[in-house]
Amino acid sequence: MARFVIEARPERSVWAPIQVSLLAILLTCIGGSFLFMAYGVAPLKGLEAVFIDPLRSTYGIGEVLLKMAPLLLIAQGLAIGFRAQVWNIGAEGQLIVGAIGASLLAIQFDGTTSPLLLPGMIIAGMVGGMAWAGVAAFLRAQFNANEILVTFMLTSVALQLLYYLVSGPMRDPMGFNFPQSISFGPSATFPILIPGTRVNASLFLGLGVTVLALIFVQRSLAGYKLSVGGVAPGAAMYAGFSSKRAIWLALLISGGAAGLAGVGEVAGPLGMLQRNVSPGYGYAGIIVAVLGGLHPIGILFASALMALVYVGGDFALLTVGVPNAVTGIFQGMLLTFYLACSFLLTQRIRRITPETVPKGAPAE
Amino acid sequence: MLPKSLKTTLTAVAAVTVLAVPATAQDKLKIGFLFPSPIADVGWSAELNHGRQAIEEHFGDQVETIFVENVPEGPDAARIMNQMAAQGAGMIMLGSFGYMNDGLKLAQQRPDMTFIHASGYKLAPNLGNFQSRNYESSYLVGMAAADVTETDTVGIVAAYAIPEVVGMINGFALGVQEVNPDVTIKVVWLNSWFDPPKAQESARALMAQQADVIYSLYQDTPSVVSVAEEEGVWVINTSSDMKDYAPNWLLASQIADWSTYFIESTQATIDGTFEGTAFWGGMADDTVDVKSWSSSISAETMAKIEAAAAAIRAGEFHPLTGPILDQEGTERLADGEVIEDGAMASIDWLVSGVETRIPQ
Numbered sequence: 020m021a022r023f024v025i026e027a028r029p030e031r032s033v034w035a036p037i038q039v040s041l042l043a044i045l046l047t048c049i050g051g052s053f054l055f056m057a058y059g060v061a062p063l064k065g066l067e068a069v070f071i072d073p074l075r076s077t078y079g080i081g082e083v084l085l086k087m088a089p090l091l092l093i094a095q096g097l098a099i100g101f102r103a104q105v106w107n108i109g110a111e112g113q114l115i116v117g118a119i120g121a122s123l124l125a126i127q128f129d130g131t132t133s134p135l136l137l138p139g140m141i142i143a144g145m146v147g148g149m150a151w152a153g154v155a156a157f158l159r160a161q162f163n164a165n166e167i168l169v170t171f172m173l174t175s176v177a178l179q180l181l182y183y184l185v186s187g188p189m190r191d192p193m194g195f196n197f198p199q200s201i202s203f204g205p206s207a208t209f210p211i212l213i214p215g216t217r218v219n220a221s222l223f224l225g226l227g228v229t230v231l232a233l234i235f236v237q238r239s240l241a242g243y244k245l246s247v248g249g250v251a252p253g254a255a256m257y258a259g260f261s262s263k264r265a266i267w268l269a270l271l272i273s274g275g276a277a278g279l280a281g282v283g284e285v286a287g288p289l290g291m292l293q294r295n296v297s298p299g300y301g302y303a304g305i306i307v308a309v310l311g312g313l314h315p316i317g318i319l320f321a322s323a324l325m326a327l328v329y330v331g332g333d334f335a336l337l338t339v340g341v342p343n344a345v346t347g348i349f350q351g352m353l354l355t356f357y358l359a360c361s362f363l364l365t366q367r368i369r370r371i372t373p374e375t376v377p378k379g380a381p382a383e
Numbered sequence: 384m385l386p387k388s389l390k391t392t393l394t395a396v397a398a399v400t401v402l403a404v405p406a407t408a409q410d411k412l413k414i415g416f417l418f419p420s421p422i423a424d425v426g427w428s429a430e431l432n433h434g435r436q437a438i439e440e441h442f443g444d445q446v447e448t449i450f451v452e453n454v455p456e457g458p459d460a461a462r463i464m465n466q467m468a469a470q471g472a473g474m475i476m477l478g479s480f481g482y483m484n485d486g487l488k489l490a491q492q493r494p495d496m497t498f499i500h501a502s503g504y505k506l507a508p509n510l511g512n513f514q515s516r517n518y519e520s521s522y523l524v525g526m527a528a529a530d531v532t533e534t535d536t537v538g539i540v541a542a543y544a545i546p547e548v549v550g551m552i553n554g555f556a557l558g559v560q561e562v563n564p565d566v567t568i569k570v571v572w573l574n575s576w577f578d579p580p581k582a583q584e585s586a587r588a589l590m591a592q593q594a595d596v597i598y599s600l601y602q603d604t605p606s607v608v609s610v611a612e613e614e615g616v617w618v619i620n621t622s623s624d625m626k627d628y629a630p631n632w633l634l635a636s637q638i639a640d641w642s643t644y645f646i647e648s649t650q651a652t653i654d655g656t657f658e659g660t661a662f663w664g665g666m667a668d669d670t671v672d673v674k675s676w677s678s679s680i681s682a683e684t685m686a687k688i689e690a691a692a693a694a695i696r697a698g699e700f701h702p703l704t705g706p707i708l709d710q711e712g713t714e715r716l717a718d719g720e721v722i723e724d725g726a727m728a729s730i731d732w733l734v735s736g737v738e739t740r741i742p743q
Contacts, residue, residue, distance in 0.1 A: 187742060294456075333462055
């Protein structure tokens with residue numbers, strides 16, 4: 020009887036991760052072409068609208084950079100956890116709590132001109148995100164509760180908390196009952212980097228975290244312990260590395276980074292707290308982390324690409340008239356193709372017939 | 384998550400969206416439209432879209448329209464407006480309250496463009512807003528609700544507690560009390576324009592609390608209307624005629640027709656005479672009306688309703704005429720006093736007799 024087995028490819032190139040990403044992008048473009056054809060749009064025109072048009076104007080580039088900042092932050096944080104096999108799926112919730120934390124300060128100290136307000140908001144947002152992820156870390160470390168479920172479900176809780184706060188305690192008293200906070204003053208918002216765009220200084224938070232992630236992953240002992248704990252828990256234990264510490268560290272880092280992304284939104288393009296804080300950055304961040312091969316530099320490029328897809332989706336909407344669900348479909352295709360390619364580049368499927376079973380193979 | 388019929392509609396709508404293509408001629412006025420929910424066949428966005436179609440019909444080759452549906456009231460709305468501006472739009476229609484601040488920012492940056500904004504309260508020389516005097520038709524349907532209720536309980540599934548919605552609830556409650564002062568009015572604040580599953584849940588929750596008339600207030604889909612038909616409960620809705628979704632149990636549909644205002648604003652933009660003012664469209668100018676009255680409403684009440692409608696059209700009667708007490712029992716309007724438009728635009732209190740409070 021012939022059967023199929025999946026086995027690791029014996030040789031693996033150091034370039035494999037990059038090949039996988041490029042292949043996934045290529046396949047997404049092909050898949051996208053079919054999508055555009057279904058809507059009666061010439062595929063090249065559609066792809067041009069998504070991938071090229073946003074980069075033709077300063078404003079468009081600014082929008083891409085604006086979207087890139089939160090994705091970069093979230094993905095860098097998540098990747099550190101993912102390398103340690105700690106699966107934080109709830110960055111969206113941590114982002115929301117971070118946004119709430121920062122907004123609390125902005126509302127409390129409305130009207131101040133103190134230069135300390137914005138740094139305070141940054142810290143409050145980070146602490147908020149860490150606290151939200153910390154709940155999952157505590158439950159996992161103490162009771163071995165699955166962090167995938169806990170972080171994911173806590174996102175719903177965060178969302179309801181946000182809805183409650185903006186409809187009540189944190190609502191603008193002069194805002195005619197519309198569920199949003201007051202508009203934040205200049206001392207509670209990030210300065211604009213490029214005039215005529217909405218890109219603001221929160222992009223530096225993302226770039227700063229990228230540098231820190233690079234140092235952490237490549238140079239620090241803590242980073243090393245973290246990935247050993249993830250890849251080989253037995254070896255980590257033998258070496259005396261605490262798995263509990265790894266869980267705490269991974270979740271606090273990713274939660275804090277997501278919280279920072281929340282600060283970037285409320286103190287950036289939103290300038291207030293409202294019900295729509297994030298169009299799903301927390302989930303897109305997962306795709307960015309994976310697409311970037313969980314490597315800080317890879318993530319830098321992946322976040323730029325994902326931001327381009329977000330903005331390009333809107334451009335496609337207006338120039339070629341496809342529905343805005345295109346953005347979501349492109350994101351989904353990127354992740355699916357990446358996972359498939361990455362599997363097939365590291366593993367292979369082999370058909371085994373009785374004749375090809377190598378000698379000395381264990382009998383079933 | 385969405386009902387199947389809605390999904391089919393969305394797909395059809397998506398196919399229609401393809402028709403929106405960029406301009407070629409320079410002298411054409413390009414008008415951009417932002418809709419907060421999918422356009423679909425009926426509902427708020429569908430009625431705004433009818434206004435867009437009316438512009439196209441009226442102006443023909445002089446204008447070109449582009450539109451984006453289902454735009455969340457967040458940072459993406461700003462980008463879509465800016466893109467429309469960058470693509471040469473000379474006028475933009477902002478179809479939801481939550482686009483106000485971003486719209487105002489863009490209006491200030493682009494004095495060469497004009498903007499019309501639905502139901503907001505901020506103005507600029509080149510940004511006007513449009514409100515409907517829906518409280519007028521709410522008063523009429525309220526009278527009908529009081530006529531048919533047997534449990535003396537009516538439930539409202541309301542979007543946001545913004546002045547427009549609060550004003551409509553007040554108009555409705557006063558209409559109810561005109562016919563039957565003993566009716567209890569309960570409200571569920573949905574805090575969304577477009578959330579069909581939650582709207583249906585809320586409607587069911589109100590039914591569980593004895594409500595036998597449900598008022599679907601600014602739900603952009605027929606979600607509540609179909610649940611009422613399913614359960615055999617009277618239902619009233621806003622924006623479009625939804626008779627097809629509840630042939631047996633629809634009590635009446637409040638409708639809004641923006642064609643006249645949209646055409647006037649477009650003409651003013653073309654002529655360069657646009658002014659950022661607040662437009663209030665009511666029953667007198669046919670912006671607001673009620674359609675599909677159920678034949679189950681008693682002849683006596685129907686005659687009262689028709690008399691009230693005629694008085695409102697003639698400008699002889701305003702539903703918010705004192706004496707009116709609020710929920711705390713404070714007198715808001717003295718005997719014979721009529722509320723002013725300014726106070727209506729910022730109304731934040733509910734009349735006594737409405738059980739639920741405005742979320743604090």
